[in-house]
């Protein structure tokens with residue numbers, strides 16, 4: 001079920017639109033969103049999560065429109081969001097936090113509590129379930145963020161730079177987790193990391209100055225690199241050829 005932005009505009013300040021009548025859809029599977037600093041990726045994901053509202057246009061998941069008041073609750077249940085800074089909720093344990101977010105999304109307390117056990121198991125945090133969430137490391141906290149989206153069984157999960165600042169081992173853990181979960185959840189991942197694209201993603205979207213400048217398979221993305229580019233430099237080279245960068 002694709003997430004679709006249709007004719008979407010958004011500005012933080014009246015004179016500088018970040019998104020200007022943008023139309024783009026995110027297909028099923030695992031999609032990576034690449035783009036330079038300031039391109040508008042986080043803004044796009046915040047709109048996708050319905051944490052921000054567009055000034056024109058719509059953001060839809062199937063028939064549910066995030067902008068339409070009567071659809072909003074259902075829309076938010078179907079979409080999970082991991083912003084750049086996942087926040088521990090003071091005084092709550094890891095399991096309580098996962099359950100609490102499920103409850104906020106409309107589950108009953110008992111349902112949220114029951115599902116939190118399975119969600120923590122899927123992100124390999126069961127053993128830390130009784131620990132206070134503010135005691136988690138950055139990598140563990142991000143896995144808790146994913147567990148929160150699993151509790152309310154989001155169909156589409158938006159991850160904003162989920163591996164920034166993680167050590168190589170934790171990055172590997174996260175990558176394996178995405179691969180495992182992507183059989184049942186559609187992921188849209190904003191990142192600056194272009195290694196491992198082929199191992200994780202089905203679709204690449206490159207965003208620059210509020211507009212998509214590339215949308216295709218990983219193989220098509222690689223083929224945007226000049227002929228003869230060394231194998232390990234294809235992603236970087238293709239990317240450089242597509243974007244103009246920060247103003």
Ligand SMILES: Nc1ncnc2c1ncn2[C@@H]1O[C@H](COP(=O)(O)OP(=O)(O)OP(=O)(O)O)[C@@H](O)[C@H]1O
Pocket residue numbers: 012013018035036037038039040041042043044
């Ligand atoms: N809260 C805010 N208030 C005002 N301007 C903002 C705010 N958040 C982002 N912007 C501006 O909106 C534009 C897009 O920012 P955004 O964070 O969406 O880009 P990004 O592609 O996610 O960048 P990065 O890769 O650095 O995270 C930038 O010019 C940024 O300065």
